């Protein structure tokens with residue numbers, strides 16, 4: 001049996017998030033008898049430098065190295081692959097992840113020996129066996145993998161190959177995936193106190209999406225939607241609770257309520273087993289699937305506290321242009337049903353499309369302001385042109401923007417953590433679609449206004465809110481200083497605020513512990529209103 005190491009570079013994201021893909025594949029290989037180590041750099045307690053990651057790889061001394069790429073970590077991952085290939089040319093390098101769906105050739109050109117283009121479960125054992133049998137010889141490696149479907153590689157002549165079939169087999173029965181063994185990860189970097197277990201309570205129990213929203217790479221991915229069964233999810237929850245003390249489950253499904261049958265069955269089983277007294281849930285769904293009154297009541301009774309609705313736009317023009325038309329009545333009905341059942345409803349506004357104008361953007365804001373009183377939170381995002389979508393493919397000037405070093409620097413700052421900033425500021429600065437000055441000003445107004453509003457709203461419903469105003473003011477003051485020092489130099493910001501950022505994160509987690517309160521029966525754990533950055537920002541990250 002072999003030593004296999006998987007690495008996922010910093011996302012970047014403000015939210016600690018353990019790679020589900022590496023967790024599943026790592027667990028499969030571990031269960032087969034391999035020694036597996038997964039280093040995930042997406043924790044807020046530490047950010048490993050490239051040199052530190054190289055040292056960790058050296059210490060583990062793997063027989064095979066695997067890297068998980070999402071568009072945002074591609075640049076840093078390619079740097080790592082380059083260093084690894086220089087230092088250990090005999091170790092075969094495997095690359096996979098969502099970025100590989102469209103950019104598989106790019107990874108091979110950056111020295112990955114083999115790329116998994118799509119999902120890995122169906123081929124991982126054959127592929128790993130083949131890659132381990134190469135004896136340090138490129139020709140043998142190519143011969144070993146050439147019959148495996150759904151991969152790509154360069155042969156010894158430098159000719160690019162895609163495995164026998166362009167589209168590899170995907171796992172149709174998701175219940176075959178193992179429960180993730182999180183012990184394989186650098187778990188100590190994620191779990192410092194009890195409530196950090198919230199980061200292990202993330203379950204992706206659905207893959208694919210039937211809808212064609214044109215800004216979303218998910219709509220271009222595998223069309224066939226697959227779900228885990230209710231029994232599988234409940235078994236997984238029990239496992240996470242017994243092994244890691246998880247009591248808050250967040251579903252990463254694109255549309256949790258898409259299958260009415262599964263939603264009904266899941267809720268029914270949760271209530272039958274009184275699991276709503278032990279767990280709280282949050283999920284996201286698409287308003288196209290329309291949450292009925294009965295369904296909303298059932299979700300609430302089963303312990304769902306937050307539901308995020310992917311609305312994106314409210315003007316008729318905007319909805320049609322993003323290919324996500326939903327009637328105003330349907331949107332309002334879903335919001336009303338959820339809210340009247342006592343569930344917190346969040347949503348988002350997506351701006352910055354090539355066709356956006358000042359007038360259209362401001363009209364969206366006006367309409368979102370109208371529904372705002374019914375929502376716990378509206379977050380504004382600026383569209384990120386993702387490979388595989390028309391907003392990337394139709395704009396050659398954007399080619400490989402994610403490999404530009406200057407692009408992600410604001411991400412890992414204190415002010416970014418405070419305001420849960422994603423790529424917005426960088427994208428606005430980049431102005432990829434050459435918007436006019438007045439359109440950019442309108443986008444800025446909405447985006448930055450939303451950041452501040454969202455930040456303030458997080459504590460709006462807290463008891464004794466007055467007590468939070470002083471630390472909150474101080475927090476914002478530090479965020480301002482962080483921003484100013486970042487303007488001077490990102491290195492300066494990192495030196496001044498690196499430790500403070502970790503402290504803030506730790507305090508935030510402790511604070512969340514207080515807000516996830518015990519109910520009167522002493523057993524039931526509930527999320528009380530809006531709780532700290534933790535759940536809120538996790539939900540924010542999953543908006544679709």
Ligand code: SF4
Pocket residue numbers: 209210211212213216217218219254286310324544
């Ligand atoms: S935005 Fe949501 S509903 Fe639309 S394609 Fe993406 S995952 Fe599906």
